[in-house]
Amino acid sequence: MCxxxxxxxxxxNLSPTIKTFLKHTGIxxxxxxxxxxxxxxxxxxxxxxxxxxxxxxxxISLTYVHGHDFREGLRYIKKLTGKPIGMNALIxxxxxxxxAQMQEWIDIAIEEGVYFFITSLGKPNWVVNRVHSAGGVVYxxxxxxxxxxxxxxxxxxxxIAVNNRAGxxxxxxxxxxxxxxxxxxxxxxxxxxxxxxxxxxNNALNTGYAGVQLGTRFIATEECSASENYKQAxxxxxxxxxxxxxxxxxxxxxxxxxxxxxxxxxxxGPLARWLLKGSKTKHIMRTIYALRSMYQLKHASLEKTxxxxxxxxxxxxxxxxxxxxxxxxxxxxxQNIYS
Numbered sequence: 001m002c003x004x005x006x007x008x009x010x011x012x013n014l015s016p017t018i019k020t021f022l023k024h025t026g027i028x029x030x031x032x033x034x035x036x037x038x039x040x041x042x043x044x045x046x047x048x049x050x051x052x053x054x055x056x057x058x059x060i061s062l063t064y065v066h067g068h069d070f071r072e073g074l075r076y077i078k079k080l081t082g083k084p085i086g087m088n089a090l091i092x093x094x095x096x097x098x099x100a101q102m103q104e105w106i107d108i109a110i111e112e113g114v115y116f117f118i119t120s121l122g123k124p125n126w127v128v129n130r131v132h133s134a135g136g137v138v139y140x141x142x143x144x145x146x147x148x149x150x151x152x153x154x155x156x157x158x159x160i161a162v163n164n165r166a167g168x169x170x171x172x173x174x175x176x177x178x179x180x181x182x183x184x185x186x187x188x189x190x191x192x193x194x195x196x197x198x199x200x201x202n203n204a205l206n207t208g209y210a211g212v213q214l215g216t217r218f219i220a221t222e223e224c225s226a227s228e229n230y231k232q233a234x235x236x237x238x239x240x241x242x243x244x245x246x247x248x249x250x251x252x253x254x255x256x257x258x259x260x261x262x263x264x265x266x267x268x269g270p271l272a273r274w275l276l277k278g279s280k281t282k283h284i285m286r287t288i289y290a291l292r293s294m295y296q297l298k299h300a301s302l303e304k305t306x307x308x309x310x311x312x313x314x315x316x317x318x319x320x321x322x323x324x325x326x327x328x329x330x331x332x333x334x335q336n337i338y339s
Contacts, residue, residue, distance in 0.1 A: 017210035021188040024137040024157060025116050026084045028052035029334040030211030031201075032160075033218050033326070034192060035088030035118065036168070036312075038065040038302060041225040042073060044218060044326055046080035051327035052334055056086040056118060059105045065302070066225070070105055074112040087114050091122035103130075110134045118160060119151070128155040139190065143171030145181045158188040160213055166193030167216045167254045167314030170244070179207050196319035198336040205337070214329075216314045221326040227302055230311050233258070237317040256317075258309035 014022075018030050033040075033048035035058035042062065045055030055077075062073040077085055087109045089102055106117070106127060115136035119127050128138050132155065139158040140151030148159050161182055163175040171178065175191050182189045188210035195201060196217040204212050219226050220234045237256050244252035245261060255261055 015208070015210070017188045017208075018205070021158065021190070021210040024139075024188065025054050025086070027054045029330055029337075030205070031330060031333055032056060032086070032118075032190060032192075032211065032213040034160075034213040034215040035061075036215050036219070037061050039215075039219050039224055039226050041066050041223075042068070042077045043080065044221065044223040044225070045085055046077045047221075047223045047326040048218065048330055049083040049085050050081040051330035052083075053330045054084055054086050054116060056088050057109070057114070058088050059102070060090075071108050071112060074109060074114065078112070084116060085114060086116035086118060088118045088120065089124075089127050090120050091124060091127060092120075106130055110136065119156070123154055124151055124156055125154040139188075141192075142182065143169075144173065144178070148182050148185060152185060152187065156187070158190065158210070159185070160190045160192050161209070163191070163193035165315040167312050167316075169251060170254050170314065175204065175209075176207060179209060183208055193314055194316050196316035198333055200316070200319060201333050201336065214316070216316045217320055217329060218326055219313070220320050220323050221329070222323060223326045225302060229309070230302075231323055233309065233311050234313055234317050234320055235322065237313060239315045239318040242313060242315050242317065253312060254314050256309075256311045256313050258311065260308045260310055 021030055029052040031053035033045065033053060033055040035056040037058055038061050040056065040058040040061040045057055048055035057074065057077070059070060062068050063070050066073070068076065087106070089106055091102060107130070110131065115134065117127060117131050117136060117138045118141065119138055120141040124138060124140050131138050137157045139160050140156040141160045141162055142148035142151055143162045151159060159182060161178045162169070162171045163178050164171050164173055165175070170193060175194060179189065190211045190213050191204040191209040192213035195204060195212045195214050201212055216234060218224060220231045233256050241257050242254050243257040243261065245255050246252055
């Protein structure tokens with residue numbers, strides 16, 4: 001399939017933006033396995049890339065959760081697949097130590113042959129400078145037009161449009177509304193949120209998106225290291241079961257509405273809300289939330305006997321009814337547009 005990429009794209013008369021996205025990533029299917037904390041284990045990342053999409057490494061998952069030295073973790077993934085992988089850079093400068101660590105991870109990734117990066121939560125200028133100088137490409141998360149423009153001002157090559165059906169930090173707008181806002185920016189725009197079926201995939205491409213990013217769908221796979229309880233919860237959940245909690249990072253995060261979530265509530269406490277409004281104190285409060293949630297999510301998501309049913313997921317749960325191999329999902333989506 002890979003050798004026939006150019007003739008395949010010409011034969012299907014794909015849009016220029018889809019062709020650009022495929023060129024940017026070097027992949028065959030316009031599909032990203034989005035970075036997920038704590039669920040982006042090396043085997044899942046590799047399986048999606050091997051099938052023709054692109055798996056994205058989430059550095060904290062790779063190191064803190066799955067216990068790999070970052071460089072050796074990348075090399076392990078490369079042993080599992082010879083196809084392109086990407087890396088997610090969370091670039092909000094919450095601390096000098098974290099910022100220095102992210103710089104080091106990006107440099108190592110480039111040295112190990114990673115050339116596709118997705119930036120989130122900050123100004124991507126410095127990442128773009130590093131990556132472009134090595135011949136790579138940077139896409140930036142955006143939930144609305146103003147963040148997309150800031151990313152483009154920083155020189156990014158494309159956008160990940162995070163809509164109101166996404167897991168994790170979702171946006172406020174529908175996929176259609178968000179595409180209308182971003183479609184005139186002259187870069188590939190990827191639909192992130194609400195994609196779990198071939199129909200969802202086709203709808204996104206027909207809307208004008210250059211590709212899709214899936215997260216929740218890939219948690220319910222054989223390769224993902226999430227617990228069986230977590231995977232079953234995704235299978236059992238419906239769209240109405242997804243709620244947004246402020247108690248994970250300080251800003252709304254999409255989770256399954258389990259008894260534990262109902263017990264703890266969805267809103268941040270009065271003191272936390274006050275601190276999150278301050279220009280200086282919001283970074284401190286987000287760091288406190290991040291440190292606490294990193295530990296909680298790691299154990300709740302991966303351990304079979306976890307006491308807290310604390311699971312991130314997006315509204316795409318509505319289209320997920322079984323655990324599959326990650327590669328089979330990618331290939332099924334691919335067949336849907338190859339035929």
